[in-house]
Amino acid sequence: MKKFERLQGLVAPLDRANVDTDLIIPKQFLKSIKRTGFGPNLFDELRYLDEGYPGQDASSRPLNPDFVLNQSRYRDAQVLLARRNFGCGSSREHAPWALDDFGFRVVIAPSFADIFYNNSFKNGILLIALDETTVDRLFQETEANEGYRLDIDLAGQQVITPSGETIPFEVDAFRKHCLLEGLDDIGLTLEQSGAIRDFESRHRPANPWLFRDV
Amino acid sequence: MASQTLYDKLWAQHLVTQRDDGSALIYIDRHLLHEVTSPQAFEGLRLAGRKPWRRDANLATPDHNVPTTLKERSAGNAGILDDVSRIQVETLDANCESFDIEEFRINDERQGIVHVVGPEQGATLPGMTVVCGDSHTATHGAFAALSHGIGTSEVEHVLATQCLIAQKMKNMQVRVEGKLGLGVTAKDIVLAIIGRIGTAGGTGYAIEFAGSAIRDLSMEGRMTICNMAIEAGARVGLVAVDDNTIDYLKGRPFAPAADQWPAAVEAWRDLVSDDGAHFDKVVELDAAEIEPQVTWGTSPEMVVNVSASVPDPNDAADETVTQGMTRALEYMGLSAGQKITDIQLDKVFIGSCTNSRIEDLREAAKVAKGRKVADNIQLAMVVPGSGLVKRLAEAEGLDRIFVEAGFEWREPGCSMCLAMNADKLGAGERCASTSNRNFEGRQGYGGRTHLVSPAMAAAAAIEGHFVDVREYDYDRDSAREMSA
Ligand code: SF4
Numbered sequence: 001m002k003k004f005e006r007l008q009g010l011v012a013p014l015d016r017a018n019v020d021t022d023l024i025i026p027k028q029f030l031k032s033i034k035r036t037g038f039g040p041n042l043f044d045e046l047r048y049l050d051e052g053y054p055g056q057d058a059s060s061r062p063l064n065p066d067f068v069l070n071q072s073r074y075r076d077a078q079v080l081l082a083r084r085n086f087g088c089g090s091s092r093e094h095a096p097w098a099l100d101d102f103g104f105r106v107v108i109a110p111s112f113a114d115i116f117y118n119n120s121f122k123n124g125i126l127l128i129a130l131d132e133t134t135v136d137r138l139f140q141e142t143e144a145n146e147g148y149r150l151d152i153d154l155a156g157q158q159v160i161t162p163s164g165e166t167i168p169f170e171v172d173a174f175r176k177h178c179l180l181e182g183l184d185d186i187g188l189t190l191e192q193s194g195a196i197r198d199f200e201s202r203h204r205p206a207n208p209w210l211f212r213d214v
Numbered sequence: 215m216a217s218q219t220l221y222d223k224l225w226a227q228h229l230v231t232q233r234d235d236g237s238a239l240i241y242i243d244r245h246l247l248h249e250v251t252s253p254q255a256f257e258g259l260r261l262a263g264r265k266p267w268r269r270d271a272n273l274a275t276p277d278h279n280v281p282t283t284l285k286e287r288s289a290g291n292a293g294i295l296d297d298v299s300r301i302q303v304e305t306l307d308a309n310c311e312s313f314d315i316e317e318f319r320i321n322d323e324r325q326g327i328v329h330v331v332g333p334e335q336g337a338t339l340p341g342m343t344v345v346c347g348d349s350h351t352a353t354h355g356a357f358a359a360l361s362h363g364i365g366t367s368e369v370e371h372v373l374a375t376q377c378l379i380a381q382k383m384k385n386m387q388v389r390v391e392g393k394l395g396l397g398v399t400a401k402d403i404v405l406a407i408i409g410r411i412g413t414a415g416g417t418g419y420a421i422e423f424a425g426s427a428i429r430d431l432s433m434e435g436r437m438t439i440c441n442m443a444i445e446a447g448a449r450v451g452l453v454a455v456d457d458n459t460i461d462y463l464k465g466r467p468f469a470p471a472a473d474q475w476p477a478a479v480e481a482w483r484d485l486v487s488d489d490g491a492h493f494d495k496v497v498e499l500d501a502a503e504i505e506p507q508v509t510w511g512t513s514p515e516m517v518v519n520v521s522a523s524v525p526d527p528n529d530a531a532d533e534t535v536t537q538g539m540t541r542a543l544e545y546m547g548l549s550a551g552q553k554i555t556d557i558q559l560d561k562v563f564i565g566s567c568t569n570s571r572i573e574d575l576r577e578a579a580k581v582a583k584g585r586k587v588a589d590n591i592q593l594a595m596v597v598p599g600s601g602l603v604k605r606l607a608e609a610e611g612l613d614r615i616f617v618e619a620g621f622e623w624r625e626p627g628c629s630m631c632l633a634m635n636a637d638k639l640g641a642g643e644r645c646a647s648t649s650n651r652n653f654e655g656r657q658g659y660g661g662r663t664h665l666v667s668p669a670m671a672a673a674a675a676i677e678g679h680f681v682d683v684r685e686y687d688y689d690r691d692s693a694r695e696m697s698a
Contacts, residue, residue: 016541017534018413018513022653027634031279031298033253033305035366051641051659054298083534085414088447089653091349091363092251114417114449115349119365172381173235185367186262189239189375192231196267196377199230199241209470209478210243210342212270 001124003182007105007152009078011142012068014043019082020089021116025098029054038094039101043069069102073146081138082109087116096120106152108159110135121175122185126154128169154180217488219385220452221420224360224485228343230377239377243342244359246328247274247315247369249306250634251347255370256309266313267376273337274310274317276303277327278634282597282624286636290321299635313373326600326626329353329567333437334602336466340455340482345372350567350650352443355452356436357459358485360420362449383450384418387493389425392501396690397683399577400435401569401648401667403427403499404442405507409517411497416448419495422487423453427501433462434573441568442650445514454486506683508554509652509665511542516652518554520670520682526550545654546662547642555680557664561645562587562594562675563657564621564668566631569648570599572606574668578648579612581672581688587620588678595622595637597629621675633658646674 029041031054040058047069049062063070069077080099086109087095096119099107107120108128120127130138141161142148151160154176159167178185189196204211218226230239252274259265266272279299286293291307294300303320310317318324324331329350332338342359345351349363364378372378388407408415421443428436436453443451453459460479463469470478505519516539518525527539527550543549548557564570564578575598587594596616598604604626607613613623630637631649639645639661648671652663666674669683 017538020513020651020653022632022651022656026655026659027632030250030634031296031302033257033302035254035257045655045659085417085447088413089349089651091347091351091365093254093347093365093367096365111414111417113414113447115363115365115444119367122365122367172237174233174237174379185379186264186371186374189371189377189379192239193375195231195239196241196375200376203228203241207243207341207478207481209339209474212468 001122001178001182001184004105004124004126004154004179006154007078008149009106009152010074010076011079011081011138011148011150012074012077013081013139013142014068015083015139017083018085018088021087021092021095022089024087024095025092026052028052030092030094035097036101038098039103042098042102043067076103078103079106079108079150079152080104081135081142082107083135084110084132086112088113091115091119093119093123096123096125100125108135108138121179124179124182126152126179128159130167130169134167217491219487219491219493220358220422220454220485221360221383221385221450222491224341224343225382227341228360237379237381240343240380242345242372242376242378243271244332244337244344245272245372246332246344246346246351247272247306248278248328248346248348249276249302250278251366252309252369253302253305254366255373256313258370259373264374266315266373269314271376272315272373273332274306274315275325275328275331276306276320278628278632279303280320280627281635282627282629282637284625287321287625296636323601323605326603327567327570327628329441330571330599330603333357333433334466334600336463336469339463339469340459340485345378349444350441352449352451353437353441353567355440355443355450356433358452358455358482360450363444383420384494385492386416386419386421386448386495386497388421388423388497388499390423390427390499390501391425392427394427394501394504395684397669398504398506399667399669400431400438402504402507403501404439405509405514405517405665406499406504407497408442408446408514409507410499411446413445413513413515414447416443416446419448420450420452421446421448423451428453429456432573433458434571437571438568442514445650455482506667506670508670508680510546510548510554511539512545512652512654513542514650514652514665516542517665520554520680522554524548524550524552524554555682558590558644558679559646559674560590560592560643561639562591562671563630563645563647563649564595564671565597565599565629566649567599568650569668570597570603572603574648575603575607575612578668578672579615580690581669581683581686582619582621582676583615583689585619585676587675590678591675593622594620594675595624595630597624598626600626619676630657632656646671646680
């Protein structure tokens with residue numbers, strides 16, 4: 001996993017609550033057996049006026065001019081500003097893969113769905129939950145100021161606005177550490193192989209029916 | 215020891231290490247795999263030169279992409295017309311072969327939707343931790359198994375380490391007391407719960423469903439309820455062990471063998487919340503007040519009683535909700551105040567991991583028996599949850615009831631629940647569906663989904679619009695005769 005570096009990210013506002021994972025990346029694109037290449041189909045149904053299918057050249061499709069990411073001022077956005085319960089629905093990791101592939105490194109919203117939250121951190125995307133009032137204000141500032149950027153300081157756990165205001169945020173220590181160091185979870189867990197084996201040596205005699213010898 | 219909830223017990227029994235920062239390593243007993251969320255995980259293992267930690271904990275089956283017509287199915291993988299889908303199913307086969315993981319392949323009679331297959335095989339057992347790269351893994355909680363969906367990185371993590379990095383959730387109890395009205399089902403209970411607490415109401419919680427109405431349900435009904443816990447935002451849904459649980463499992467292929475059975479049952483009997491256990495949140499519903507439910511919008515929380523009308527966005531509590539409702543009505547092609555029973559339909563789908571088990575098909579067949587699908591319904595399809603459900607239904611004659619009524623009787627798979635295969639809605643088409651998500655585009659680009667119970671879906675197919683099954687004239691006992 002890549003390290004999360006401090007970033008001055010251009011912000012794009014997606015003013016819609018309960019954005020579900022079907023909306024982030026529609027199912028026809030889940031047929032891919034790769035982890036990359038989902039960026040052109042991020043928010044496919046909102047972004048284009050036609051129905052997308054895998055393997056198509058996205059550059060020739062009709063864009064929906066009303067969709068926020070199609071406006072030139074937001075094209076290079078790295079920070080997505082969203083509304084409550086962002087990422088609800090399925091467990092598809094294709095959702096953070098698509099956000100990442102598009103170039104987003106951070107999503108700020110009042111709340112996130114649980115599985116999406118986990119999946120995003122595993123892919124180096126930082127999710128920041130801020131209260132509704134603050135998010136509202138960031139929406140207004142973003143829309144009012146072209147080129148609006150936020151300074152995202154994960155190490156210091158704060159978002160710094162162009163006017164210098166600092167907004168602190170919560171993130172659990174383990175996730176923060178993994179993100180800052182770009183650590184691979186599996187490698188870390190395997191360092192505890194001994195503890196896992198110890199657990200099995202207690203668990204198996206207590207529940208022998210959970211272990212089949214196939 | 216202090217009183218514990220069922221969730222507390224399951225968590226404690228699987229805790230490998232607790233970290234200071236609140237995260238923990240928990241042990242995974244059962245890992246279910248399907249073709250959509252596993253290829254990148256296997257690829258990751260291969261690149262890192264890792265092997266599955268314990269191959270017997272894993273069980274795989276293709277379900278999301280498989281075609282459901284006999285024509286395509288009879289040729290096995292080669293019959294899958296969509297190249298990308300075929301490659302994905304073939305990739306699962308190849309991965310299971312090279313990593314030596316047990317798989318029920320496309321035309322194995324045991325193949326089916328992964329959440330139907332697990333319990334049916336007894337591969338889901340009380341006291342287990344069960345994970346799968348699919349959010350509806352909550353289904354397995356009906357067996358007092360700590361079960362939830364995971365992402366692909368976690369699939370790889372579980373394959374490699376048999377563990378998951380997790381954080382303990384909070385406890386919520388949803389208690390449904392009393393007797394359900396005639397024609398009201400588990401699906402209506404869970405939709406009513408989601409309507410009450412909202413799609414994010416359960417975020418961060420493990421929900422235990424309790425109360426006399428839950429205890430009265432069959433295992434199929436409990437699975438329907440736990441299945442949709444995620445639609446209320448909760449990754450985990452649970453029901454305590456009782457005789458129903460134990461009777462259901464006895465004799466299933468992966469269930470404990472006769473010599474281990476008594477010890478297993480004894481251990482499982484403890485899988486209930488202790489008296490006085492603390493829940494961070496308790497929600498109560500009166501079963502007698504629950505009506506058949508119909509969703510009208512693009513989120514499962516946008517749900518009303520069948521006797522009601524489409525709500526008015528201007529009555530909403532705040533601006534964000536009003537906006538969401540307005541957008542949903544526009545997408546759904548509905549207007550505020552329209553009666554639910556006046557909504558005309560184009561298609562009907564009976565299937566999915568929510569409602570494709572034998573009991574669901576029996577309920578739908580009772581309504582369809584001796585009747586004909588309405589002329590305005592272009593397609594009414596019944597997709598059994600597994601090959602074994604299909605066989606049982608055919609032995610009971612349910613397939614003939616459906617076919618004579620004008621339904622299509624299909625091969626098992628996820629089908630039009632998420633429309634990754636050829637079964638999908640066209641733009642603007644309106645469908646009564648027994649599945650679990652009514653998100654925009656879920657059943658096909660521009661498609662409009664109304665979530666309902668199997669009986670409600672069947673009645674809607676016959677009448678061409680929604681009807682209240684409680685007032686609908688059909689032989690409510692006929693299924694019992696059919697299965698006798
Ligand atoms: S039936 Fe639908 S919800 Fe269930 S696993 Fe398949 S696609 Fe997911």
